[in-house]
Amino acid sequence: DVKVTQSSRYLVKRTGEKVFLECVQDMDHENMFWYRQDPGLGLRLIYFSYDVKMKEKGDIPEGYSVSREKKERFSLILESASTNQTSMYLCASRHRVLGTEAFFGQGTRLTVV
Amino acid sequence: GENVEQHPSTLSVQEGDSAVIKCTYSDSASNYFPWYKQELGKRPQLIIDIRSNVGEKKDQRIAVTLNKTAKHFSLHITETQPEDSAVYFCAPLRRQGGSEKLVFGKGTKLTVNP
Numbered sequence: 001d002v003k004v005t006q007s008s009r010y011l012v013k014r015t016g017e018k019v020f021l022e023c024v025q026d027m028d029h030e031n032m033f034w035y036r037q038d039p040g041l042g043l044r045l046i047y048f049s050y051d052v053k054m055k056e057k058g059d060i061p062e063g064y065s066v067s068r069e070k071k072e073r074f075s076l077i078l079e080s081a082s083t084n085q086t087s088m089y090l091c092a093s094r095h096r097v098l099g100t101e102a103f104f105g106q107g108t109r110l111t112v113v
Numbered sequence: 114g115e116n117v118e119q120h121p122s123t124l125s126v127q128e129g130d131s132a133v134i135k136c137t138y139s140d141s142a143s144n145y146f147p148w149y150k151q152e153l154g155k156r157p158q159l160i161i162d163i164r165s166n167v168g169e170k171k172d173q174r175i176a177v178t179l180n181k182t183a184k185h186f187s188l189h190i191t192e193t194q195p196e197d198s199a200v201y202f203c204a205p206l207r208r209q210g211g212s213e214k215l216v217f218g219k220g221t222k223l224t225v226n227p
Contacts, residue, residue: 031212031213031215033215035217040122040219041219042119042202042217042218042219042220043157043202043217043220044217045214045215045216045217048212048213048214048215050212050213054212056212056214058214058216059216090156090157092215094215096213099145099162099164101147101159101162102147102149102159102204102215104156104157104158105156106156107156
């Protein structure tokens, strides 16, 4: 069974704090993704990575950064959390081979107060 | 960047009816076209996909059709059941050098009324 695990299910942080969201997958997937999900806006791509230490911006990278030091782990960093970053964050991973499924983590509900 | 649009945003059908959701994309380099289903409180899961060299694929009550010329693909669900109620997302994928970008549509909320 493929497992994509996010470090926290619920998180409450204060404005201005530095926040780390961790994602770990156990299937040796090359590609990993971070999305945020908001009502009516679907899943919006923040950053993705196709290999260790490689990263590319998605559609809404502002206010976020990422780190991929090991193949199995992809971290999303909110440098200085703001209330408009309150959202559900979903991590996903997939093999690079065309036509393979993306597997999602359970999501992290982040509230910034 | 990739522009992905889904229609309709909400769809309500009676049990047993058919449902069709359409996804339009802008990037002609897209070459893989999956549909994901997200039930309330759960993570998205792949339900069906199609590659660019195929026009149609069917799996029991669900099917996907692709029109590459017009740059759209559609999800078809026949004989709908209450458990089909969920949000459905299309996610055309584009390979770009060593990277792949998986961009999702905004989703279609399907409600199947018993």
